[in-house]
Amino acid sequence: MALTIEENEDYLFLGMDDAFITEEQVEQVLELAVAKHHVVIDFGNAESISGISALKKAYKAHRKSQKSFIVIVRESLLDDFEDDFPVVPTHQEALDYLEMEEIERQLGLE
Secondary structure (H helix, E strand, C coil): CCEEECCCCCEEEEEEECCCCCCCHHHHHHCCCCCCEEEEEECCCCCCCCCCHHHHHHHHHHHCCCCCEHHHHEEHHHCCCCCCCCEECEEEEEHHHHHHHHHHHHHCCC
């Protein structure tokens, strides 16, 4: 498991380049994704992802803390997630989504 961790002033980036993401790997990544940060998780190289329910729980915890939680996956996996779950196919779209959510929070729309 090759895990990339990058923290900047705006968000925490967690990337994993494995082809198959297990539920255990999802749990390990989520241990790093505390709700005090905006989080972008990149599973864009994965052909399959187990543990989507754990990602949903983490998303809800971040949302309660007024923090963004966005997952990057390849386009063929987008339909594996519910419509209201913030999942995008590229890193740039994740950053755009994060920025849009921050604007919504500032305007009190969330």
